[in-house]
Amino acid sequence: MEPAAREQERLRWRSRRGLLEMDLILQRFLDRHLATLSVQDTQAYDVLLDLPDNDFLDLVMGRAEPADDRLGPVLEKIRQS
Amino acid sequence: MTLSRQIFDTVIVGGGGSGLRAALQLAEAGHNVAVFSKVFPTRSHTVAAQGGIGASLGNMQEDHWLWHMYDTIKGSDYLGDQDAIEYMCRKAAEVVYELEHFGMPFDRNPDGTIYQRPFGGHSQNFGERPVQRACAAADRTGHAMLHTLYQRNVRARCQFFVEWMALDLIRDYEGAVVGIVALEMETGDVMVFQSKATILATGGAGRIYQSSTNAFINTGDGLGMAARAGIPLEDMEFWQFHPTGVAGAGVLITEGVRGEGGILLNANGERFMERYAPNMKDLASRDVVSRAMDQEIKEGRGAGPEHDHVLLKLDHLGAEVINKRLPGIREIALKFAHVDPVREPIPVVPTCHYQMGGIPTNYYGQVVVPRGANPSEPVPGLYAIGECACVSVHGANRLGTNSLLDLLVFGKSAGDHVSEWLKTHPRHRDLPRNAAERSLERLARLDNSTSGERVTEVAADMRRTVQQHAGVFRTGTLLTEGVEKIREVGQRARSTAIGDKSRVFNTARIEALELENLAIVAEATLVSAQAREESRGAHAREDFKERDDKNWLKHSLWYLDGSRLDYKPVNLQPLTVESFEPKIRVY
Numbered sequence: 001m002e003p004a005a006r007e008q009e010r011l012r013w014r015s016r017r018g019l020l021e022m023d024l025i026l027q028r029f030l031d032r033h034l035a036t037l038s039v040q041d042t043q044a045y046d047v048l049l050d051l052p053d054n055d056f057l058d059l060v061m062g063r064a065e066p067a068d069d070r071l072g073p074v075l076e077k078i079r080q081s
Numbered sequence: 082m083t084l085s086r087q088i089f090d091t092v093i094v095g096g097g098g099s100g101l102r103a104a105l106q107l108a109e110a111g112h113n114v115a116v117f118s119k120v121f122p123t124r125s126h127t128v129a130a131q132g133g134i135g136a137s138l139g140n141m142q143e144d145h146w147l148w149h150m151y152d153t154i155k156g157s158d159y160l161g162d163q164d165a166i167e168y169m170c171r172k173a174a175e176v177v178y179e180l181e182h183f184g185m186p187f188d189r190n191p192d193g194t195i196y197q198r199p200f201g202g203h204s205q206n207f208g209e210r211p212v213q214r215a216c217a218a219a220d221r222t223g224h225a226m227l228h229t230l231y232q233r234n235v236r237a238r239c240q241f242f243v244e245w246m247a248l249d250l251i252r253d254y255e256g257a258v259v260g261i262v263a264l265e266m267e268t269g270d271v272m273v274f275q276s277k278a279t280i281l282a283t284g285g286a287g288r289i290y291q292s293s294t295n296a297f298i299n300t301g302d303g304l305g306m307a308a309r310a311g312i313p314l315e316d317m318e319f320w321q322f323h324p325t326g327v328a329g330a331g332v333l334i335t336e337g338v339r340g341e342g343g344i345l346l347n348a349n350g351e352r353f354m355e356r357y358a359p360n361m362k363d364l365a366s367r368d369v370v371s372r373a374m375d376q377e378i379k380e381g382r383g384a385g386p387e388h389d390h391v392l393l394k395l396d397h398l399g400a401e402v403i404n405k406r407l408p409g410i411r412e413i414a415l416k417f418a419h420v421d422p423v424r425e426p427i428p429v430v431p432t433c434h435y436q437m438g439g440i441p442t443n444y445y446g447q448v449v450v451p452r453g454a455n456p457s458e459p460v461p462g463l464y465a466i467g468e469c470a471c472v473s474v475h476g477a478n479r480l481g482t483n484s485l486l487d488l489l490v491f492g493k494s495a496g497d498h499v500s501e502w503l504k505t506h507p508r509h510r511d512l513p514r515n516a517a518e519r520s521l522e523r524l525a526r527l528d529n530s531t532s533g534e535r536v537t538e539v540a541a542d543m544r545r546t547v548q549q550h551a552g553v554f555r556t557g558t559l560l561t562e563g564v565e566k567i568r569e570v571g572q573r574a575r576s577t578a579i580g581d582k583s584r585v586f587n588t589a590r591i592e593a594l595e596l597e598n599l600a601i602v603a604e605a606t607l608v609s610a611q612a613r614e615e616s617r618g619a620h621a622r623e624d625f626k627e628r629d630d631k632n633w634l635k636h637s638l639w640y641l642d643g644s645r646l647d648y649k650p651v652n653l654q655p656l657t658v659e660s661f662e663p664k665i666r667v668y
Contacts (some may be wrong), residue, residue: 010585010586016296018128020129020294020296020332021417052123
């Protein structure tokens with residue numbers, strides 16, 4: 001597979017989480033959007049993946065908002081998935 | 082083929098609560114330790130633990146470790162080993178205070194002591210009245226614990242191998258464990274890690290069930306490694322279930338929903354709990370509700386196109402009550418069941434939560450196997466701790482808050498025992514020739530596969546089989562059919578094919594390897610459950626409804642080789658106090 005595909009696989013693995021809720025939500029998001037994610041969204045998603053699970057879940061469930069505006073578009077896609 | 086090799090005093094497989102606690106004990110004692118984890122350690126499944134850590138600190142009411150010990154033994158339905166249970170309950174305060182000194186942000190009382198919350202099954206004075214024993218950090222106890230332990234490990238210069246998957250144990254010709262073979266996901270490289278001691282800390286394998294609260298990473302890798310190396314798996318028929326997980330997802334709907342008036346309905350719209358528990362109805366205990374739900378499904382009264390779940394109705398409570406008294410339930414239902422509980426019922430199913438069985442160990446964390454007349458002979462160089470191990474402190478049923486306690490106590494005791502072991506075993510034993518042969522064969526099979534079934538299909542069949550045949554409602558017929566089916570699934574798991582042959586982050590390959598481990602655990606579960614002709618704790622047989630201490634007060638041991646069962650006695654002898662004789666369990 002080409003490098004882009006490897007990068008997608010890396011994101012897919014990093015989307016394995018400690019909380020089942022996050023596993024389920026991110027799996028749906030990846031199935032829907034991974035193949036067409038823009039460079040900016042990919043970078044933003046990488047930042048989100050570095051968050052602790054509970055903080056990430058709070059963002060996804062709308063209980064908190066991201067400090068960085070650049071995370072907004074990809075977070076919205078995750079919330080809609 | 083010669084693989085590159087690295088050498089450590091100790092190798093720990095798994096970076097969750099128990100692995101980190103053991104690593105810390107060793108790293109702070111000055112040993113060089115390597116921790117292997119499939120994911121970043123603070124994203125281990127320990128993060129999901131909310132409840133707390135059970136310890137008889139007595140900060141709220143008078144408390145004593147002996148009362149905690151009694152509650153744990155009774156909870157275990159007398160299958161727990163009383164030496165290990167005494168050890169754990171006596172050490173509880175110490176490991177909690179240590180965690181406090183490491184910087185764990187516990188909830189506090191106004192006087193500065195650690196606040197303790199109430200939890201089911203914990204009592205004062207041998208069952209007289211409830212006691213508050215759970216030490217927590219809000220609803221993020223597991224999360225806080227992982228972060229505290231990880232930080233401390235970094236400080237102690239523990240070495241982490243993140244996004245590595247351990248494949249197999251290496252045993253020498255005398256049976257001693259001398260290291261592991263592991264795969265780096267980023268490069269696809271396979272390497273040998275030679276060690277004087279190896280600790281398995283890989284967590285549970287709850288993903289064998291179709292409905293499970295466990296994260297996707299919980300695939301029983303340590304159990305698969307142990308079983309392939311000839312080590313038996315203990316008490317694998319005992320799995321703890323929660324009655325109301327969202328069907329098809331596994332996310333829990335709190336018991337509070339039924340407390341507020343939510344009711345369970347079958348496909349005919351019947352409130353079936355009235356038949357099973359005329360007085361308590363939907364508020365009967367967890368196991369009663371779970372079994373009734375599963376029986377309704379098994380007898381064809383399940384809802385939905387597959388008749389595979391029941392319905393949790395709460396629309397009659399009204400939007401106001403739901404929003405006010407059950408915050409979060411509506412968003413969970415919308416997100417994971419795609420229904421709005423204000424208008425429609427939530428599809429729910431009994432959901433696997435915790436694995437009581439595992440790799441047999443003593444309270445030092447040493448893996449023990451029958452040898453000659455000794456039912457518990459240590460395997461030199463091998464340890465197991467946490468949910469992947471069976472000490473056994475949980476026996477047939479785990480008490481809430483005892484899982485986090487188990488991680489801390491036995492993570493520490495294993496670390497201490499390894500430290501001592503290293504003093505008397507200063508040299509690495511030689512690696513056997515072909516140390517990595519088994520792992521390389523497994524990888525070669527996948528790399529060379531040209532035709533075969535997809536991993537996702539076989540995995541789905543495995544999960545369906547385990548859910549249907551080894552759920553909460555168990556009969557001899559169901560289990561016997563299940564054993565046949567799961568053996569077939571096991572064959573298929575060993576002959577899957579993957580399309581992606583690349584080395585870098587090949588998730589298909591990882592998932593195929595995980596499935597091999599899961600299939601081993603699934604077979605151990607069904608075979609052990611089919612053989613145990615009694616009801617004890619979480620193992621409830623419709624055809625053998627009573628606990629049978631005369632014939633079954635013993636631990637199951639399942640061997641992969643020949644799918645053979647053996648048994649060993651329960652240790653009813655505590656370390657210093659009198660034995661708690663088996664009694665009928667009434668709450």
